[in-house]
Structures are given as structure tokens and as C-alpha cells.
Amino acid sequence: MREYDVIVVGAGGAGLRAAIAAQEAGADVAMVTKLHPVRSHTGAAEGGINAALREGDDWHDHAYDTMKGSDYLGDAPAVEALTRESPKETIQLENWGMAFSRDEDGVVSQRPFGGLSFPRTTYAGAETGHHMLHTMYEQVVKRGIEVYDEWYVTRLAVTDEDEPEERDCHGVVAYDIKRGEIEGFRARDGVILATGGLGQVYDHTTNAIANTGDGVAMAYRAGVPIEDMEMIQFHPTTLPSTGVLISEGVRGEGGILYNSEGERFMFEGGYANNDGELASRDVVSRAELSEVNDGRGIEDEYVHLDMRHLGEDRILDRLENILHLAEDFEGVDGLEEPMPVKPGQHYAMGGVETNEWGATCVGGLYAVGECACASVHGANRLGGNALPELAVFGARAGRHAAGDVDDEPKITTGWSADSEEGENVSPVPLGEADLPSAGKGALADGGAASDDTASAVDADGVVESAVQAERTRVHYLLEKEEGVNHAEVRSELQETMTQNVNVFREEGALKDALEDIREARQDYQHVTVKDPSRTYNTDLIHTIETRNLLDVAEAITVGALARDEFRGAHWRKAHQERKDDEWLKHTMLSWNDGSPGLWYKPVVLEGEDKTYEPKVRSY
Amino acid sequence: MSTQTEPPEQTDDEAETMPESEPEPEPPSPGDRRRAEKAEREADREAAEAAEEPDLGDDAVTLKVFRYDPEVEAKAEPRFDTFRVPFEKGMTVLDALIDARDTYDSSLTFRHSCRQAVCGSDALFVNGRQRLGCQTQIADLEGDVVRVEPLPHQDVVKDLVVDMEHFYDQMEAVEPYFQTDETPDDELEEQFQTPENREKIKMSTRCIWCGACMSSCNIAAGDNEYLGPAAINKAYRFAMDEREGENMKQHRMELIEQENGVWRCQTQFSCTNVCPKDIPLTEHIQELKREAVKSNLKFW
Numbered sequence: 001m002r003e004y005d006v007i008v009v010g011a012g013g014a015g016l017r018a019a020i021a022a023q024e025a026g027a028d029v030a031m032v033t034k035l036h037p038v039r040s041h042t043g044a045a046e047g048g049i050n051a052a053l054r055e056g057d058d059w060h061d062h063a064y065d066t067m068k069g070s071d072y073l074g075d076a077p078a079v080e081a082l083t084r085e086s087p088k089e090t091i092q093l094e095n096w097g098m099a100f101s102r103d104e105d106g107v108v109s110q111r112p113f114g115g116l117s118f119p120r121t122t123y124a125g126a127e128t129g130h131h132m133l134h135t136m137y138e139q140v141v142k143r144g145i146e147v148y149d150e151w152y153v154t155r156l157a158v159t160d161e162d163e164p165e166e167r168d169c170h171g172v173v174a175y176d177i178k179r180g181e182i183e184g185f186r187a188r189d190g191v192i193l194a195t196g197g198l199g200q201v202y203d204h205t206t207n208a209i210a211n212t213g214d215g216v217a218m219a220y221r222a223g224v225p226i227e228d229m230e231m232i233q234f235h236p237t238t239l240p241s242t243g244v245l246i247s248e249g250v251r252g253e254g255g256i257l258y259n260s261e262g263e264r265f266m267f268e269g270g271y272a273n274n275d276g277e278l279a280s281r282d283v284v285s286r287a288e289l290s291e292v293n294d295g296r297g298i299e300d301e302y303v304h305l306d307m308r309h310l311g312e313d314r315i316l317d318r319l320e321n322i323l324h325l326a327e328d329f330e331g332v333d334g335l336e337e338p339m340p341v342k343p344g345q346h347y348a349m350g351g352v353e354t355n356e357w358g359a360t361c362v363g364g365l366y367a368v369g370e371c372a373c374a375s376v377h378g379a380n381r382l383g384g385n386a387l388p389e390l391a392v393f394g395a396r397a398g399r400h401a402a403g404d405v406d407d408e409p410k411i412t413t414g415w416s417a418d419s420e421e422g423e424n425v426s427p428v429p430l431g432e433a434d435l436p437s438a439g440k441g442a443l444a445d446g447g448a449a450s451d452d453t454a455s456a457v458d459a460d461g462v463v464e465s466a467v468q469a470e471r472t473r474v475h476y477l478l479e480k481e482e483g484v485n486h487a488e489v490r491s492e493l494q495e496t497m498t499q500n501v502n503v504f505r506e507e508g509a510l511k512d513a514l515e516d517i518r519e520a521r522q523d524y525q526h527v528t529v530k531d532p533s534r535t536y537n538t539d540l541i542h543t544i545e546t547r548n549l550l551d552v553a554e555a556i557t558v559g560a561l562a563r564d565e566f567r568g569a570h571w572r573k574a575h576q577e578r579k580d581d582e583w584l585k586h587t588m589l590s591w592n593d594g595s596p597g598l599w600y601k602p603v604v605l606e607g608e609d610k611t612y613e614p615k616v617r618s619y
Numbered sequence: 620m621s622t623q624t625e626p627p628e629q630t631d632d633e634a635e636t637m638p639e640s641e642p643e644p645e646p647p648s649p650g651d652r653r654r655a656e657k658a659e660r661e662a663d664r665e666a667a668e669a670a671e672e673p674d675l676g677d678d679a680v681t682l683k684v685f686r687y688d689p690e691v692e693a694k695a696e697p698r699f700d701t702f703r704v705p706f707e708k709g710m711t712v713l714d715a716l717i718d719a720r721d722t723y724d725s726s727l728t729f730r731h732s733c734r735q736a737v738c739g740s741d742a743l744f745v746n747g748r749q750r751l752g753c754q755t756q757i758a759d760l761e762g763d764v765v766r767v768e769p770l771p772h773q774d775v776v777k778d779l780v781v782d783m784e785h786f787y788d789q790m791e792a793v794e795p796y797f798q799t800d801e802t803p804d805d806e807l808e809e810q811f812q813t814p815e816n817r818e819k820i821k822m823s824t825r826c827i828w829c830g831a832c833m834s835s836c837n838i839a840a841g842d843n844e845y846l847g848p849a850a851i852n853k854a855y856r857f858a859m860d861e862r863e864g865e866n867m868k869q870h871r872m873e874l875i876e877q878e879n880g881v882w883r884c885q886t887q888f889s890c891t892n893v894c895p896k897d898i899p900l901t902e903h904i905q906e907l908k909r910e911a912v913k914s915n916l917k918f919w
């Protein structure tokens with residue numbers, strides 16, 4: 001067993017920042033990550049980081065824009081922490097050498113982005129995430145922080161008290177991909193989950209193939225509530241054939257959307273009379289699909305994004321990367337032709353429930369970055385708000401885990417906090433995807449220590465028994481003879497989600513999706529790993545990931561079915577209005593013997609010195 | 620489907636990709652034996668399936684993929700497997716590999732993640748050249764067969780996965796992190812950088828650590844100590860950044876003009892030719908050589 005003060009799971013922007021902060025606060029830190037840090041998906045971020053840096057701008061305005069953007073489902077204490085601390089974190093990156101784009105006078109450049117009242121998106125060409133990821137990793141190397149790369153965390157080592165709020169997390173179980181060995185990692189002070197997005201739930205996504213929602217699923221099964229899972233952001237400009245993202249920076253710089261009739265539909269179609277192309281993402285995504293559904297799409301599938309009028313110099317200066325993407329992945333020369341675009345899954349606003357320090361209701365367990373829901377994005381994330389989130393909450397959780405913060409959080413966590421019972425909305429029986437003969441519960445759960453190991457009282461024992469449970473599970477998967485390939489289960493799941501739980505949502509389709517997910521769960525009971533090798537067994541890894549996708553997909557769909565209103569990215573055909581009386585609350589799901597238990601908690605609209613009153617959200 | 624096995628064709632490049640020493644044999648445990656049997660049955664079943672090849676029409680891609688797994692007897696001898704997958708417009712080499720793996724043989728092993736040329740996971744040797752699988756359109760390749768091998772001059776872990784440790788070590792040897800003489804006192808104070816200076820380092824900051832350049836370099840192949848193009852480019856990125864200051868630049872120049880540094884480069888341009896991010900690597904190395912001469916440092 002390996003032992004550290006703080007263990008960070010995942011080494012994207014959120015994990016790297018957390019590790020640096022914890023180390024600076026005096027902790028002995030290790031990072032455990034299934035990809036080498038520079039391969040994390042933060043490297044794909046293009047547009048930029050929002051920070052109120054300039055005269056004429058103020059973090060209060062950024063907070064206001066963010067609350068409005070969230071359609072009043074953001075929690076003000078978290079939103080204010082984000083916007084107040086983003087300038088400091090952004091300049092910290094600059095001080096670490098990050099190659100931001102520069103204005104003539106040598107200061108970092110900023111540009112307009114959707115839903116922002118000031119051009120406060122700080123950027124490095126159209127490859128901001130690449131620079132941010134590498135800059136942070138460089139600092140990790142400089143500090144000599146230990147990194148276990150290509151180690152896959154499969155389970156959290158959590159005690160088994162009945163109430164999740166009484167549980168403690170003592171470490172994680174990880175699988176060394178290169179050697180095939182399973183080992184325990186004991187964390188004396190805290191485990192920080194920073195495992196990123198879950199886009200692989202869908203088949204058309206901007207996310208990496210490695211974004212399989214592992215952290216969300218593991219925490220969920222360990223008893224931690226997950227929040228607002230139905231809030232999935234669809235980005236309006238992705239390349240139709242691959243899902244590769246064309247940054248919002250293109251519209252920020254003045255790019256225009258046209259339908260097949262050559263109309264600038266954002267204005268002419270009346271979708272956003274003030275902001276046009278720069279309305280927030282949910283608005284633009286729905287507009288595009290409406291055009292396509294009304295027969296004004298190109299090849300019945302997409303619309304055009306034109307940036308030619310910006311001129312070659314400006315494009316090369318600020319959007320060069322976009323030219324490469326359009327050329328490599330769609331065969332289109334953005335200097336000569338408009339680019340085809342359509343909406344694609346992009347970001348998970350929901351995730352592991354945390355407070356404004358990244359702490360969950362389980363002792364010693366934190367979550368930050370895209371896998372977490374602190375809730376800064378509510379029902380709709382503004383472009384350029386995820387990167388500052390990584391830095392701000394990464395740093396906050398790192399410091400907190402290392403014991404450097406003594407602060408009473410304003411956001412409550414766990415069921416016993418101000419919560420309200422929800423009705424079970426599932427029309428189909430739900431249940432766990434278990435691996436039958438390998439022992440019930442703990443094996444497939446990846447959660448709290450199983451019943452038969454309840455005797456494990458001390459921290460080391462909890463980690464040890466979790467390791468044992470994982471060894472049995474992996475052994476079972478490798479030895480099992482006949483069965484289904486994970487890829488089949490995964491593609492069925494992705495198809496039904498894309499078909500039924502997309503931008504436009506209807507009750508019938510959501511129920512169909514649940515039924516399909518249930519079927520996929522049953523298929524998963526028979527899953528088998530064909531590759532018998534212990535060396536670099538990606539067959540095994542993808543099989544375990546697929547299990548996580550099932551849980552996450554189910555949570556998204558159950559949440560979408562429960563929320564019968566229209567808020568932010570969540571549009572319901574039969575409920576085309578925001579219902580503030582009923583729905584100023586978060587959808588919460590808890591792992592309940594394998595079924596999602598549904599409940600709600602109120603949104604916190606009170607900030608430091610003002611309350612964000614819900615207003616009509618128009619752009 | 621077809622997974623025909625054929626003897627590996629021995630060319631110089633392939634010989635290089637073979638592991639140098641056999642892994643230590645461990646006494647087989649009952650589990651290992653069972654797994655070996657399972658693998659054999661699997662192979663039989665696949666052979667049987669191979670007999671009934673589905674009709675993929677004319678539009679099929681033939682992939683010839685390098686296979687090797689030190690642990691599984693049937694794969695311990697390196698070989699090539701052939702897969703035929705249906706062609707779709709816009710299909711990349713990575714798409715084809717994924718298709719082959721998900722449809723025919725889930726043990727086919729390679730790294731991948733972003734599928735948009737930013738994570739650097741899938742640098743491969745495709746039709747005799749280092750490329751990113753996700754960035755390479757099948758339609759742009761010449762010939763009827765797409766031949767996919769692991770990066771040459773690196774130890775193969777399994778199938779297309781190579782050991783990247785040496786590459787990472789070389790990257791770390793150049794102190795790949797920003798270091799300044801003075802840092803701003805105020806947490807909101809920036810260090811100014813002219814747009815021209817940012818432009819100067821721009822290309823060098825694009826490296827995604829894919830390892831293609833290192834694999835293409837004859838000098839690096841023959842000399843394990845040579846820092847190699849990616850690490851030198853990383854050094855360039857910092858040495859040319861005006862914010863680091865003169866003292867630090869001096870220190871960086873000393874690092875890269877040591878015995879293993881820039882002077883080893885013989886200006887063959889292979890790194891520049893294969894870099895998927897179009898970084899002018901050779902040019903950067905040459906510029907550092909000129910700087911070194913200018914600053915009158917030791918000459919090896």
C-alpha cells in the first residue's frame with residue numbers, strides 16, 4: 001500500500017491545480033491518472049478563461065453574468081468564489097509562464113464571449129487549454145510532485161456507515177495499466193477527484209474517448225449524492241462528422257451563422273434579437289436544430305459558420321487552430337468556405353455534489369473540475385467559465401484537503417441538509433449492473449466497503465478490503481469465458497442517449513432511453529474481457545469504463561425526466577417555461593441499493609452582499 | 620472477418636521495434652494457465668469466424684497491424700494481423716483501428732484519447748512514417764493497404780503501445796518550467812511580454828509530447844543520451860521567452876549546449892518533417908546553435 005497526505009485522482013487542469021495547492025500548503029501529494037497528465041482533455045479547450053482583469057470590469061459583473069447564464073440554478077457562494085478568485089488564478093498562470101495572447105502594450109489579451117457583459121475571456125490563440133494544461137504540468141514537474149501516470153482508479157476506499165454523511169474516504173484502489181497490478185493508495189488527509197467529463201455517454205461529443213465519467217460514477221456508488229445530472233451542455237458549433245469543436249471564439253471574433261437559405265437566422269429568425277450569434281449556447285443550439293427541423297438545414301443536418309469576412313490576418317492571429325481543425329477533420333478551408341457545424345454534447349454542468357471548497361458530504365473526499373458540481377454553472381455554463389473553475393476550485397480543494405482552510409461553508413451537502421423527497425420517476429424497474437457470480441454488492445458497486453468486510457474498521461483495513469474487492473472483480477472479468485463485448489453495450493447506450501436525451505427532450509423519448517439503458521445494464525451482466533493479458537489491457541479498462549457510463553447515463557435520464565420545466569440547457573417539449581415556484585432547486589440522486597434515489601435541495605441565490613433575483617433570461 | 624496471421628516481414632525498421640531482451644519468464648500460475656487456454660480458444664474461434672468473411676463491398680480498408688504481447692504465448696512472436704473494415708468518408712487511421720478493435724479483436728491495443736490532434740497519444744508508424752492516427756485521413760494515404768506499426772526506436776510494451784519513459788526523461792532534463800529572476804509582488808501583476816516575443820515562441824509552445832520527432836531521428840536512435848528534438852524545442856521555448864531574463868537564458872544555453880545537446884543534431888530535418896504540429900524543430904535547433912556560438916560558450 002502506498003501512503004500520502006493527499007491523493008489527487010486525475011491530472012487535467014483541475015487535478016494539477018489541486019496538487020500544486022495541496023503541496024504548497026505542506027502536504028505530501030501524489031497524483032494518480034489514467035492518462036499521462038499532458039494527454040488530459042483540458043488540452044483540447046480552445047476559447048479562453050474568463051476573468052475580470054481590466055478597468056471597467058468587475059468580478060461582481062462576472063458573477064451576475066454567470067448567475068443569469070446559469071438560469072438561476074447556480075449557487076451564489078460558489079459563483080462568487082469563482083468570479084472573485086479568477087483574476088488572481090489567471091494572473092498566477094501568467095506568472096508561471098503561460099503563453100497568453102498579448103495586446104500591443106504587452107498585457108494579456110481578452111475577447112468577447114457569449115453571455116458576457118464585458119470582453120473578459122483571456123486566451124492563448126485558439127488553444128488556451130493546451131497552454132494551461134502544459135503550464136500547470138510544468139509546475140508539477142518543478143515541484144517534484146509524484147505522478148502515477150497510466151494508473152486507472154477503479155474504486156474509492158470508503159467506510160460503510162449507513163449514512164453517507166458519516167462515511168470517510170481513506171484512499172483509492174488503482175490498477176497499473178502497464179503492469180496489470182492492483183494496488184491500494186492510502187490518503188491520510190484527503191482524496192480529490194478530478195476525473196473530468198462524461199461525454200462518452202453520447203456518440204456525438206466534443207469530449208475525448210477517455211471522458212467516461214469515472215469519478216462521478218465512483219463517488220455516486222460510494223454514496224455521495226450527484227447533482228443536476230440532467231444539465232448537459234450541447235455546444236452549437238461542432239463539426240458534423242466527428243464532433244470536434246469549433247471554438248466559440250469564432251463567433252466571439254464575429255463569425256456568422258447561416259441556414260441553407262443564406263439567412264443569418266439568429267437575428268432573422270428572431271432567436272436572439274440582441275446578441276445574435278453570441279447568445280448563450282443553449283439558445284444557439286436550439287436555434288440551429290429548429291432551422292434544421294424546419295427544413296432549412298444543409299443536407300438536413302447542419303448549418304454554416306462563416307468567418308471569411310474576418311480576414312486572413314485576424315484569423316491567423318487569433319483562430320489559426322480552427323483552420324487546422326476544419327481542414328484536418330472536415331476537409332474545409334475556413335479561409336475560402338464556411339464551415340459546417342451542428343450541436344454536440346460538450347459539457348456536464350452537473351456532477352458530484354460539493355460545497356464551495358470542493359468538499360463532499362463524505363469525510364476526506366473532494367471533487368473538482370468537470371466531474372464536480374459546486375454548482376457554478378447551474379443549468380447552462382457560459383463559455384470560458386470552466387477553465388477558471390479548474391484553477392479556482394482546484395486551488396481551493398487542494399488547500400482545504402491539506403488542512404489549510406478553516407471556513408464554514410455556505411453551501412450544504414448531503415441528504416440531511418435542507419432537502420426534500422422526490423418521487424421516483426422511473427417507468428422501468430431500475431437496478432444495478434452486477435457481475436452475478438462474483439459476489440453481490442461491493443464487487444460491482446465500487447462503493448462503500450461491502451457487508452462482509454464491515455469488520456474493517458481502521459483506515460488501512462478499509463483500503464485493503466477495497467483492494468481485495470477489486471482484485472476479485474478484475475479476476476472475474478479476466479477469467480470469464482463467454483460473453484458480450486463492452487463495445488456493443490457502449491454503442492447501444494451512446495445511440496439511445498443521442499437519440500432520446502438530446503437538446504430537445506420529450507417524456508416518451510426519455511422513457512425509451514431508460515428502457516434501453518436498463519437493457520444495456522442487463523447485457524452488461526454478461527460482459528467479458530477477451531484479452532487475457534495483464535500487460536496494458538485496454539479491453540479491461542474500457543469494460544470498467546462502460547459500467548461507469550451506464551450509471552451516468554441513467555442519472556442524466558432520470559434527472560431529465562424528473563425536471564418538468566424548461567431551464568437553461570434543459571428543454572422539455574410539454575413544459576416550455578421556467579417554473580421558478582417549483583424548480584429553484586437542484587435535482588439530487590443517491591445510490592440506493594443500485595437504484596437512483598431522487599430528492600431535491602434548494603438553490604442558494606444569496607451572495608456576499610446581494611441576492612440574485614431570477615429574471616427573464618433574454619439575449 | 621479476417622485476422623490472418625502472417626510471419627513478420629523483417630525490415631530494418633521492424634528489427635528496431637522488437638524488444639531487446641525477452642521478459643523474465645515467471646512460473647505460470649493456475650490463472651495464467653487458464654488465461655492461456657482462454658486465449659487459445661479465442662484464437663480458434665476467431666479463425667473459424669474468419670472463414671465467413673462479411674461482404675464489405677469495394678469500399679473496405681485493409682489494415683495491416685503490428686501485434687506483440689510478451690505475456691500471451693500466441694502473441695509473443697511479433698507478427699502482423701490483417702483487418703478489413705468498411706470505409707467511410709472522412710475516416711482516419713484511428714477510426715479504422717477503433718473499428719477493427721471493437722468489431723473483430725478487442726485485444727488490439729493502442730493509445731488514444733482526444734481524437735483531435737491535441738493529446739499526443741496516438742503517434743504511430745503509418746505506411747512508413749510517423750503520424751498521429753487521428754489526424755491521418757485514410758483517403759490521403761497511398762496504396763491499398765494501411766500498414767500500422769508502433770513508433771520505431773522505442774521499446775514496444777504491447778501491440779502499438781510504446782514505452783514513453785525515455786522521452787519523458789529527456790523532456791524533464793531541460794528543466795521544462797518557467798523560471799524568472801524576479802516575480803511580481805502583487806498577485807494581480809502581469810509580467811509584460813511583447814506580442815513579437817510571444818510570436819517568436821508561439822510555434823515552440825505547440826508541442827503535444829507525441830514523440831513522433833524523437834522516433835524519426837537517426838541520431839536519437841543511435842544515441843540514447845541525445846536530448847532529441849522535442850526536448851531541445853522545449854528548451855528553446857523558455858530560452859527565447861524574454862520574461863525569464865538574461866541570467867536564466869544563460870543557464871538554459873548551458874543546458875542545451877552540453878555534450879548531449881544541440882551539437883548532436885545533424886540537420887537531417889526528419890523531425891521537422893513528421894511533427895504533426897508543424898513546429899520548425901530543425902530551425903529552432905539551428906537557432907540555438909547560433910545563439911550558443913554568439914554567447915561564446917564552450918564548443919563541443
Ligand SMILES: Cc1cc2nc3c(=O)[nH]c(=O)nc-3n(C[C@H](O)[C@H](O)[C@H](O)COP(=O)(O)OP(=O)(O)OC[C@H]3O[C@@H](n4cnc5c(N)ncnc54)[C@H](O)[C@@H]3O)c2cc1C
Pocket residue numbers: 009010011012013014015032033034035036037040041042043044045046047048049050128129151152153154194195196197206207208210211214215245346347368369370371383384385386387388390
Ligand atoms: C473541446 C473542448 C473545448 C473546451 N473549451 C473551453 C474553453 O475555451 N474555455 C473553458 O472555460 N472551458 C472549455 N472547455 C471545458 C473544459 O475544458 C473542461 O471542462 C475542463 O478542461 C475539464 O478539466 P478537468 O481537469 O476537470 O478534466 P480533464 O482535463 O478531462 O482531466 C481528467 C483527468 O482525469 C483522469 N482520469 C479520469 N478518469 C480516471 C480514473 N478512473 N482514474 C485515474 N484517472 C482518471 C484523466 O487521465 C485526466 O488526467 C472545453 C471542453 C472541450 C471538450
Ligand code: SF4
Pocket residue numbers: 825826827828829830831832833848849852893894895896897898900
Ligand atoms: S515536437 Fe512535434 S513531433 Fe515532437 S513531440 Fe512535440 S508535437 Fe510531437
Ligand code: FES
Pocket residue numbers: 731732733734735736737738739740741742751752753754
Ligand atoms: S488521439 Fe489525441 S492526438 Fe490523436
